[in-house]
Amino acid sequence: MENGASSYRRFLEGDENGIVEIVRDYKDGLMLYLNGYVRNIHTAEDLTEDTFIRLVAKRPRYSDRYAFKTWLYAIGRNLAIDYLRRQKRRSEQPLDGMEEILADEVSVEKQYLREERKILLFRLMDRLHEEYRQVLYLYYFENLRHEEIGRLLHKNRRQVENLLYRAKQALKRETEKEGFRHEDL
Amino acid sequence: MKTYEEMAESVLRIGKEKRTAELRKRKILLTGGTVALCLLLAFGGFLAQRSWKENVVPAVLPGEDGVPVQEPMPEPMPVPDPQTDGLPDPVNGTQQEQVPGEINGPVDPADRQDSSDGQEQKNGSADIFGPEGNPGKDGSLMNNYSVYYGIDSAETEPQGVPCYAAPDNGVCYRSPMVEKAIRELGPENAENAILQIKGYLFLNNAQCGEGDMLVFAQEAERLERDAGISCGLVREEDGVYHLEMELTPEQAAGFPAGNECGWFLFFRDQPV
Structure with a gap:
């Protein structure tokens, strides 16, 4: 438990x-x-x-x-x-x-x-659409599984996967704007 | 910003105060509701007894020579029609009519509340609001149905009325019964019908936790002891707490809710 x-x-x-x-x-x-x-x-x-x-x-x-x-x-x-x-x-x-x-x-x-890398990522996420921010936070920072995220956001697994995919793409664009390589984060 | 110790201290202090206040409020509500219910039961029992005496019990009067003389029997009771629920009208003892083709249609099995032994209730009408959509008139009101009252999602304040429409400040939870009423009677009629139900049963729409079960269990014991009503069954199913009462046939005959009544407490974490 x-x-x-x-x-x-x-x-x-x-x-x-x-x-x-x-x-x-x-x-x-x-x-x-x-x-x-x-x-x-x-x-x-x-x-x-x-x-x-x-x-x-x-x-x-x-x-x-x-x-x-x-x-x-x-x-x-x-x-x-x-x-x-x-x-x-x-x-x-x-x-x-x-x-x-x-x-x-x-x-x-x-x-x-704690980690600078995470803090940087967290701040970049701040620029994203609220739904993207939520799903990325729950996935990367709270380590919740797709099902658990779905339960919180009232979405099914497939919707969470799609949302997460789009959120990652949006985050990638933001990191690149700041001159970071997405893979480094 | 508070440290976790500070926050925990504050949480425990405020939480306990709120809990005490809420338990007190519920106790008052429960006591008031119980008194109203018992009065209603007593009145129903009185009507049933009077009806039974007038129509069934042969009056035995002593004759002049001291030998008991039996008066002629009254008109026989009408034979119950298997199409109706068979209960005599509590006031005049005549067979009540059940209009076929009820406006609410057949009951969704999901809406049906089974009895404690897992068998369906015998006298339950399929029509939750009666033949005319008018609760209570045919004794079929609420048979076999649970009533779940709404509450907003954050539960800042319990809503005082059935939550058949979303309140401004929260998610509204609705029971299958309420959904059904809205769907079939329309929101306006459903409102009237549902509000009238409130007059028959005591409903507590507060969200309850484990501690509250103690209060209800005690109340059940008290009812059983003081009013002779068997309501020892307190159970929980899928997050819904049930406190049910079983009435004797005498009590049930005059009671608008039919052969069983109960009150059911809302407790869900998912909106319907």
Whole structure:
């Protein structure tokens, strides 16, 4: 059983350390994933926290059929989508504090992604269409399988493969624009 | 940015507060619903008993010489028509009519709720809203059907009404029954029909987790102890929790839901 799943099970049995472990293991990855939706690392942090709060408050049922990470990310994704729906105009974000937001984003990237190569790739992905960015992030950075990505994005395996192919092509064009060889990344 | 320790601490604190508040809210809802249901059952039982006494039990009165005199038997009960569900009308004891060619058509097997022993219910009508699309009138309302109420995907606030249309702020989950109603009655009529169902059964549309099962199990025990209603069955199927009650024939005769009723809690992580 995946660590997250066993931690969650222990939490449901009354061991609070279970939730602490889940926060420790999934906080940064989930935050970066949600940042891909909301484009604001502070909002992504709040949504990440809300995701964990949801586990404590609602104790939703987890099925072993899915990877724990896929399940957790799906909860976070739903929260992010609801958040975006509430924000009628997404572009209406205050400019105040943008520098701090960007600095925090860089800090989380460094902490979670560690390698410069990955950070560079992650930033190039930022220029891509949201769907491409999501699928590349889940595939390369979270190492999810096609089926798991499909479950998260509500697509079948074939659609994920096609999407991934197009996303890679788009990323390749971006890397070449920057003067990198795609193969080096 | 918070460290993971800070976030975990905050998650546990806020999560526990929310959970306590939610459990309290559900308990209140559940208690209120139970009281309403028990009143309804009592009233149904009273009607059934009165009907039975008036139509079936021969009145035995003492004669002048102390020898009991038996009064003439009342008109015999009409023979149940196998085409109908066979239940007497709870008010006047006459055989109810079932209009053929129900507007909702035959039931999709996926919509049918089996009884606990795996056998289909005997009195279930194929028409979920009754012959006229008017719930409750023929006693067929909700027989064998689960009711799943909607909730938005993030579950910020439970929706107070059946989720037959997507709320503004979330994904709407719909039961096969609701889908069927919309498809066959049209959204406007479905709304009326579904809302009327709410009057008959207690429905809790809150999403529940494992801890909540305890509350429902306790409530089931309490019902069994205080109201004499057998509802020990609490089960979970594909993420849907069911709390079912089995009524005696006397209770069922006057009860709009037929020979079985229950309330069913929504809990799905995939929209229909």
